[in-house]
Amino acid sequence: MxxxxxxxxxxxxxxxxxxxLKKEGIPYKLIPVPRHLSSDxxxxxxxxxxxxxxxxxxLEGKVPLRGIFKL
Numbered sequence: 001m002x003x004x005x006x007x008x009x010x011x012x013x014x015x016x017x018x019x020x021l022k023k024e025g026i027p028y029k030l031i032p033v034p035r036h037l038s039s040d041x042x043x044x045x046x047x048x049x050x051x052x053x054x055x056x057x058x059l060e061g062k063v064p065l066r067g068i069f070k071l
Contacts, residue, residue, distance in 0.1 A: 002049035007066040
């Protein structure tokens with residue numbers, strides 16, 4: 001099971017994405033931003049890689065993403 005993580009420009013963006021994914025029933029977990037991806041403090045959203053396309057479609061135009069990375 002491959003996992004990926006989304007980094008956001010703000011905590012507000014992460015929380016907005018969480019609300020959207022929760023409404024759609026997509027499994028996820030909010031985690032601290034992994035240090036190997038960014039030295040910034042903040043929240044990232046971890047999810048199963050197989051959900052990537054669906055998540056990108058749901059968040060497109062609603063939440064600006066800093067990037068999606070493999071864990």
